[in-house]
Amino acid sequence: MPSKILVTGGLGYIGSHTCVELIQQGFEIIIVDDLSNSSKNVLDGIKKITGISPKFVKLDLRDRKEVNLLFQYHPDLTGIIHFAAYKAVGESVKQPLEYYENNISSLIYLLQAIESKGQRCSFIFSSSCTVYGQADQLPITEQDPVKKAESPYGNTKQIGEEILYDNTRSNDLLKVISLRYFNPIGAHSSIEIGELSKGKPQNLVPFITQTAAGIHQKINVFGGDYPTDDGTCVRDYIHVVDLAKAHVVGLKRMIADEQSENFEVFNLGTGKGNSVLEVIKTFEKISGISLNHEIVDRRSGDIVEAYADTSKANEILGWQAINNLEMALKTAWEWEKKIRNK
Numbered sequence: 166m167p168s169k170i171l172v173t174g175g176l177g178y179i180g181s182h183t184c185v186e187l188i189q190q191g192f193e194i195i196i197v198d199d200l201s202n203s204s205k206n207v208l209d210g211i212k213k214i215t216g217i218s219p220k221f222v223k224l225d226l227r228d229r230k231e232v233n234l235l236f237q238y239h240p241d242l243t244g245i246i247h248f249a250a251y252k253a254v255g256e257s258v259k260q261p262l263e264y265y266e267n268n269i270s271s272l273i274y275l276l277q278a279i280e281s282k283g284q285r286c287s288f289i290f291s292s293s294c295t296v297y298g299q300a301d302q303l304p305i306t307e308q309d310p311v312k313k314a315e316s317p318y319g320n321t322k323q324i325g326e327e328i329l330y331d332n333t334r335s336n337d338l339l340k341v342i343s344l345r346y347f348n349p350i351g352a353h354s355s356i357e358i359g360e361l362s363k364g365k366p367q368n369l370v371p372f373i374t375q376t377a378a379g380i381h382q383k384i385n386v387f388g389g390d391y392p393t394d395d396g397t398c399v400r401d402y403i404h405v406v407d408l409a410k411a412h413v414v415g416l417k418r419m420i421a422d423e424q425s426e427n428f429e430v431f432n433l434g435t436g437k438g439n440s441v442l443e444v445i446k447t448f449e450k451i452s453g454i455s456l457n458h459e460i461v462d463r464r465s466g467d468i469v470e471a472y473a474d475t476s477k478a479n480e481i482l483g484w485q486a487i488n489n490l491e492m493a494l495k496t497a498w499e500w501e502k503k504i505r506n507k
């Protein structure tokens with residue numbers, strides 16, 4: 166019997182790519198999503214890639230009764246990958262309660278349902294490099310301190326990790342891996358699934374691809390006077406499929422009972438930093454399109470530089486990112502053209 170895995174937020178950007186990897190590795194999956202930031206059409210993309218139509222339940226995880234019913238209906242869940250959350254940093258500053266309510270109560274209801282089951286459960290949490298803030302040293306290791314969160318969104322990731330850690334201490338049957346993603350970009354190589362941005366994107370790569378598609382006149386480069394080689398901020402951009410694969414590896418580690426502790430944290434990045442201007446230039450190279458861009462004022466709250474030390478994930482999980490920035494940007498651009506019917 167294949168392991169049955171619940172994927173919350175499984176129709177979202179990272180969730181959908183992870184569902185593909187899980188199916189391809191023989192897992193049976195149940196996707197739960199309230200479609201607040203995704204579309205049911207994503208299921209077609211997953212089916213086109215894998216040949217399998219996964220089970221889908223439209224459900225808002227803030228509804229505790231529905232969450233309990235879901236667990237009653239599926240008493241044989243082996244693991245949970247919890248992607249479902251709101252993720253827009255700026256919006257979280259304006260609507261903190263919505264973010265705390267969604268990102269924290271969903272997690273608590275899931276954990277309560279797991280606890281009441283009284284069975285072993287492997288749980289992967291979508292955390293973020295945002296927990297490090299501006300790290301004191303680079304590259305960033307998992308030992309580096311978690312800094313005071315810059316936004317309610319970032320705080321929900323820190324609180325989420327603390328809730329999970331506390332629960333692994335009170336419930337021996339709960340196994341957790343928290344994955345701290347750096348900057349996921351790109352789309353599946355089949356171009357059947359990718360990132361769907363609702364409204365004007367805040368993140369760099371969707372803004373670049375939309376500008377290349379003619380939706381925006383120009384890209385504002387936020388700050389050109391940072392203490393970096395070319396004056397623009399540096400990030401660790403990781404292809405979403407590499408990121409997705411790490412979830413499968415983490416899940417297998419927990420299922421095989423290979424964890425050294427019941428709560429483990431891993432950085433997921435490439436280990437390489439690229440500046441905003443480098444990303445723009447690389448996109449211009451792979452697409453043959455010249456991007457109109459201008460250096461403007463710094464964006465408030467931006468950190469200068471962040472890239473991962475990935476040695477823990479490399480050595481313990483036996484995982485590493487294999488796709489480079491060019492490949493990730495190529496898939497992002499192919500996806501943008503596909504959704505714009507160009």
Ligand code: NAD
Nearest residue numbers: 174177178179198199200201202203225226249250291293
């Ligand atoms: P996404 O918005 O594409 O996916 C999240 C999915 O969860 C969406 O399909 C949404 O409809 C669903 N959802 C939200 N609230 C829900 C609820 N109450 N009940 C059921 N479904 C709900 O986001 P993503 O980029 O795929 O991110 C996935 C996870 O990874 C999130 O937890 C996010 O915070 C985290 N993360 C993302 C990034 C990034 O840059 N994309 C970086 C670090 C961490």
Ligand code: WQD
Nearest residue numbers: 254293295367368369370372385386387398400441464467
């Ligand atoms: C990257 C760089 C911008 C847009 C966000 C979240 C963080 C985490 C990862 C979830 C920065 C610059 C951007 C634009 C620009 N997500 N930029 N012009 O800031 O690393 O982090 O995603 O957990 O929590 O905050 O990613 O893509 O927004 O920005 O110059 O139009 O591109 O200033 O230097 P960031 P990003």
